[in-house]
Amino acid sequence: MKADVPYFRISHLEVFLPNVKRTSLYRAITRWTKKGIIIKLKKGYYVTKEYVEKHRMEKEYWYYLGNILRYPSYVSGVYVLQHYHILTEVTYPITSITTKSTRAYSNPLGDFIYYSITPSLYTGYERLFYYNEPIYVATKAKALFDYLYMKYGKSKATREHIIVKERLNLESFTVAQKKEFKSYCVMSRKKVLQTLALENFQG
Structure with missing residues (x-):
């Protein structure tokens, strides 16, 4: 071994x-x-x-594990957002997006959660490397979109409700990242996300 x-x-x-x-x-x-x-x-x-x-202190290793436990997938959502300080500092599971069915694995290292998404929205990720192995991680804008899409895409929540509940730190988004986020909201055809992008991602 x-x-x-x-x-x-x-x-x-x-x-x-x-x-x-x-x-x-x-x-x-x-x-x-x-x-x-x-x-x-x-x-x-x-x-x-x-x-x-x-290797537990190498964040790329956790991205790698997230990728290999369910394929195809890319790490996204809360796990990526915490590294950008978009969400409050708490411990999050390793969250990923997949075109397969939603699934979760729990083991001594933590919880690995996979959310299913339509193939047309399976985009917005970067190809990085863990040593010589490719790993796939959402961009900052796509991680936020995936998080909101999975949480509110099928709900009746309003833009105001999302803003109050999430208390997102959006000041660090560049103009290009705001534009990228808006593009995913348009692709999703979810009115609440389109409104959120229009009202809160000016620039």
Whole structure:
């Protein structure tokens, strides 16, 4: 078992241990998990405790985990917004957008939540890298849009209600970012978001 990989599956172990039966590998995985040597991320996905302790302060690692636990997906919403101080400082789950069904995974590292979105709105993310591995993360404007779209897209909330409830810090948005946010609101065809963009994203 290699401790220097960001995650692994049984199939990865079979490459390094070709003479070991799969049933034996499963028993070893169970034993290592109980001893706290490895951490189960979801069914079939694992990481060593050693790797997590070494890399837990790298935000890109959490983006990477968010991407690999449900594919395709990109990290967005509250988890991205907290890094820009758009939302108040509290602990948020790792939130992502996917074209697959909505899903959530809980493991010792935290909660990973995936919100389903229509393919036409599956856009607005950047391709970054975690070492040599590509990771996908929403832009600042798209992270805000995704957050509001998932929370209020199907509700009867008014623009005023959203402004009062969310207390969003929008001062850091540039003119280009405001324009980008507005474009997603138009694409969504959600009147409350279009009104919000028109009234609160001047510039």
